[in-house]
Amino acid sequence: MKTYNYFEAVKEDVKNYIENDIDIKKALSEAGDIDSLKDNLYDDLFCNDSVTGNASGSYTFSTWQAEENLCHNMDLLKDALEEFGCGIEYLEKGAEACDVTIRCYLLSSAISEVIDKLCQED
Numbered sequence: 001m002k003t004y005n006y007f008e009a010v011k012e013d014v015k016n017y018i019e020n021d022i023d024i025k026k027a028l029s030e031a032g033d034i035d036s037l038k039d040n041l042y043d044d045l046f047c048n049d050s051v052t053g054n055a056s057g058s059y060t061f062s063t064w065q066a067e068e069n070l071c072h073n074m075d076l077l078k079d080a081l082e083e084f085g086c087g088i089e090y091l092e093k094g095a096e097a098c099d100v101t102i103r104c105y106l107l108s109s110a111i112s113e114v115i116d117k118l119c120q121e122d
Contacts, residue, residue, distance in 0.1 A: 066095035080105035
C-alpha cells in the first residue's frame with residue numbers, strides 16, 4: 001500500500017479551487033497583499049468540503065477511504081491533534097474526522113505554497 005500524501009492532496013485541492021472558483025488577480029487586488037490573500041483563502045477553505053471536508057465533517061464521505069488515507073500517517077495525525085489542542089480521545093470521532101483534521105492542519109502551508117508558486121508564474 002502506498003502512503004497517502006496529504007500535503008500534495010491538499011495542495012492540489014487548493015490549486016483546483018483557485019483555478020476553478022476565483023480570479024486570483026482580482027482576489028489579490030481586493031486583499032491588498034499576498035499575506036491577506038492567503039488569510040482570506042484560509043478562511044474560505046477551512047470549511048470547504050472540496051478541500052478540507054470540515055463543513056460536513058468528511059472529505060471522503062467514506063470511512064474506508066479515510067482509514068486508507070490515514071495508514072502510515074499517524075505521526076501527521078499526532079501533530080495535527082497537538083496543534084488543535086486535541087487529546088487521544090479525539091480518535092473516538094472516527095477516521096473521517098481524523099482525515100479532516102489533518103487536511104485542516106496542512107491547509108495554511110498548502111495555500112502558501114500554491115500562492116507563492118502562482119505569483120512566481122506571473
